[in-house]
Amino acid sequence: MQMSLLPHKPHIFLLCIFTISLLVQSRLTLHPSDHNTHLHINKDFHVQRALEKDNEMDITPKRYIFAENSQGRNESYRKKVVDWILEFLAGMLSGSGSGLIFSLLIKLIMFVIRGRKKSPSWKIYSTVIKKPEDLAFLEKENGLASLNIIGRGGGGEVYKAVLSNGKEIAVKKINHYLRDSEALGEEDSKFLNKKMRQIKSEIQTVGKIKHRNLLPLLAHLSRPSYHYLVYEYIKNGSLQDYLQYVKEGERELDWLARYKIALGVVAGLEYLHMNHTPCIIHRDLTPANILLDDEMEARLADFGLARAIPDANSHITSSNVAGTVGxxxxxxxxxxKFTDKCDIYSFGVVLGVLVSGKLPSDDFFQDTNEMILVDWMRNLMASEDPRRAIDPKMLGNGHDEQMLLVLKVACFCTAENPKERPNSRDARTLLSQIKH
Incomplete structure (x- = not known):
């Protein structure tokens, strides 16, 4: 394997060669009789160009005359320094390994002059990450080997990591193999393209939005075979996982906490739909994509399917089914065609999950006439005993009427006709008016 001895910047290399040639020329053109003349090179040195002109305005070769220094005490020392530099460069260029050494020297000079460059691949979106070097450990070989996997979804695995300042982060690694893409079948190729579009969508969407109920993207790293998406680590995990812990008796989630989560989710939707330009449709609003921070505040996450549209009255068309069944x-x-009213429908299902404690995927619904959560919830709300739709663990806690009102809002949001559903702002207003 042959190593290139030339620097990556040819113009810098040529400039250095030219400078060295001038120094060598100036030393070699000194007259022998001037061997007692000491050279003084400092910030005040003068270069005088002597131009000899004849009647035809011809220009003779140039001579460089260095000013003499009268301070004898410093002349000898400075002359030795100049001699050492010239002899070092001459020897370096004449040696067998001079090319490599010279290349390293040029790079060192460029480093000093231009300063240390920041990694161009890392894109930082938050002040939580002070500098790209804080994430350098992720680029090391097997950099994720010692980290714990805390989740899977959105096309990749999610790891927990700790920065040098003690800040906890979540790192999503999404692999893709561009070299093998040509050998993929049509279906696999479509899947790869879809995943890449989702990554691009998530970066474009989450990198720009700032809201307390939305999980911000802290940083992004792009590499030929993978992407890193860095988020704030959310200790309590997803609403879906938390509800599972509640079912198993490992944690508790009372009604006031669930109501707070509902308000946080609809506040995040209102920002995406009404307060952000252009309007953003999440397209996959589920308990699995609702994270709970230390204060049990809801954070909407996983924007891999999110899309921006000109306004809330527009829609986007997809050739593949997007979202989660149920x-x-x-x-x-x-x-x-996906509109903001599709997100509202999903929000209505989430409200049903919060009140009933059941997920659309639960086996429970296989034994019902309705088979799906929305129809089951709507039928019970129209029955003589709508309290059967409430999680038995929360019945009789003094909030039954409030929970039934939330279920009514859920029914409004899941109306079959999208025109009959409230927008996110109206849904937030309806929920906020429920008194406890």
Whole structure:
């Protein structure tokens, strides 16, 4: 393997060669009779160009005359320094390994002059990450080997890491193999392209939004075979996992905490739909994508399917089913058109989950006439005993009426006709008016 001895910047290399040639020329053109003349090179040195002109304005070769220094005490020392530099460069260029050494020297000079460059691949979106070097450990070989996997989803695995300042972060690694993409079949190629679009969508979306109920993207690293997406670490995990712990008796989640989560989710939706330009549709609002921070505040996460549209009255069309079964609005299956009202439908399902304590994927619904959570919830709300839709663990705690009102809002949000559903701002207003 042959190593290139030339620097990556040819113009810098040529400039250095030119400078060295001038120094060598100036030393070699000194007259022998001037061997007692001492050279003084400092910030005040003068270069005088002597131009000899004849009648035809011809220009003779240039001579460089260095000013003499009268301070004898410093002349000898400085002359030795100049001699040492010239002899070092001459020897370096004449040696067998001079090219490599010279290349390293040039790079050192460039480092000193230009300063240390920041990694161009890391994109930092938050002040939580002070500098790209804080994440350098992720680029080491097997950099994730010692980290714990805390989740899977959105096309990759999620790891927990700790920065040097003690800040905890979550790192999502998404692999893709560009070299093998040409050998993939049509279906695999479509899947790869879809995943890459989702990564791009998440970066474009989350990198720009700032809201207390949305999980911010802290940084992004792009490499040929993978992407790193860095987020704030959310200790309590997802709402879906938390509800599972509640079912197993490992944790508790009373009604006031669930109501607070509902308000946080709809506040995040209102920001995406009404307060952000352009309007952003999440397209996969589920308990698995709702994270709970230390104060049990809801954070909407996983924007891999999110899309921006010009305004809330517009829609986007997808050729593939997007979202999670049980949370997808019925009109989407017919038209593949996603609007903000599709997010509202998903939010209505989330409200049903919070009040009932049941997920659309639970086996419980296989034994019901309705088969799906939304129909089961709506039928019970129209029955003589709507309290059967409430999580038995929360019945009789003094909030039954408030929970039934939230279920009514859930029914409004899951209306079959999207025009009958409230927008996110109206949904937040309805929930906020429920007194406890």
């Amino acid at each position: 949370y997808i609005a019925p009109e989407y299956y017919q038209t593949f």
